Amino acid sequence: MAEFLEVALSFPTLPYSVVLCFAVIYWMLAATGIIDEDGGIGSGDGADFHSHGGEHGASGISAMFARLGLGGAPTMLVVLLLAFFGWTITYLVQLFFLQSLPAVLRWGIGSAVAVAALVPGAVVSAWVLRPIRRLLLKLRPVAQESILGRVAQITSPEVTAEQGYASFDDGGAGLILHVRMRDGSRLVRGQRVRLVEYLHDKNHYLVVADSDLPGLDVFPSDVSGDKEIH
Numbered sequence: 001m002a003e004f005l006e007v008a009l010s011f012p013t014l015p016y017s018v019v020l021c022f023a024v025i026y027w028m029l030a031a032t033g034i035i036d037e038d039g040g041i042g043s044g045d046g047a048d049f050h051s052h053g054g055e056h057g058a059s060g061i062s063a064m065f066a067r068l069g070l071g072g073a074p075t076m077l078v079v080l081l082l083a084f085f086g087w088t089i090t091y092l093v094q095l096f097f098l099q100s101l102p103a104v105l106r107w108g109i110g111s112a113v114a115v116a117a118l119v120p121g122a123v124v125s126a127w128v129l130r131p132i133r134r135l136l137l138k139l140r141p142v143a144q145e146s147i148l149g150r151v152a153q154i155t156s157p158e159v160t161a162e163q164g165y166a167s168f169d170d171g172g173a174g175l176i177l178h179v180r181m182r183d184g185s186r187l188v189r190g191q192r193v194r195l196v197e198y199l200h201d202k203n204h205y206l207v208v209a210d211s212d213l214p215g216l217d218v219f220p221s222d223v224s225g226d227k228e229i230h
Contacts, residue, residue, distance in 0.1 A: 007095050008087075011107065012114035016087035023080035030076075069126035072133040081128060085121035090114055151192050151210055152177060159187045159207065166193055166207065178204035185209075 008017050070078045093113050098106050152166035155176065159166065161184045168175045181187065182196060193207035 003095075007091055007099070010094060012098075012110035012117075013087060013090045013094050015114060016083050016090055016117075019079065020083040020087050023076060023083050026076050027080065068122050070122065070129060073129050073136065077132070078125065078129070081125035082118065082121050085124050086114075086117040089117040089120060093117075148195050148198065150195055152179070152195060152207070154179075154187055154189050154191050154193060157189055159193065160184075166205075168195075179207045180204050182206040182208050 007013055070082075090110075090113055094110070098110055098113070101109065147168060147170075150168065152168040154164065155167045156163070156165040158164065159179055159181055161181050164179045164181070164187075166177050166179045168177055177195070179193065179195075180202075187193060187207075187209055192210040194210050195205045195207055197206040198204075199206065
């Protein structure tokens with residue numbers, strides 16, 4: 001154990017040991033939900049990570065990984081694999097070769113080994129990531145088509161500005177949506193309504209009577225929020 005720690009905490013293994021420990025701690029925290037797998041703390045997307053150029057830095061790292069055949073997987077997973085294989089290579093070289101060399105040669109050759117270890121590490125990591133990428137693609141949720149502008153039918157006794165439900169035919173079993181009247185009026189069961197806006201914070205759709213749509217002056221310009229069907 002003492003020899004293992006001595007090699008792991010000596011150059012050129014030490015830098016990889018630090019990165020590997022950081023990556024392992026990261027994934028342990030991700031498993032508990034403290035850190036999300038996209039790199040953010042909780043649900044804040046990394047607090048201020050996307051400000052002050054953080055977003056450009058992240059995209060640059062992702063682009064570099066993609067050129068090396070390491071794309072299509074979470075960045076921290078790639079870092080973990082690179083650190084693990086780099087650590088393994090430098091550990092073995094240090095254990096069986098560098099320890100017996102003088103300090104000057106050990107630092108010089110060790111520096112070259114630390115950099116060169118990234119090459120086979122990237123090759124093996126790319127090979128390991130192939131089945132992982134296929135699995136991630138299978139697990140990726142299918143993007144929901146926006147249903148704004150579509151017609152639904154009221155199923156609750158009435159729909160007002162405070163309450164109401166409507167059914168939407170999605171081609172399958174159908175969806176039951178929380179709906180509210182946009183202009184504060186009232187509609188009753190069986191009437192057809194048009195979905196005109198989705199309010200994320202309130203988790204419901206604003207609707208107007210389908211017969212009133214031609215006279216609608218304002219239509220929400222930003223429908224990007226309707227990514228999920230609730």
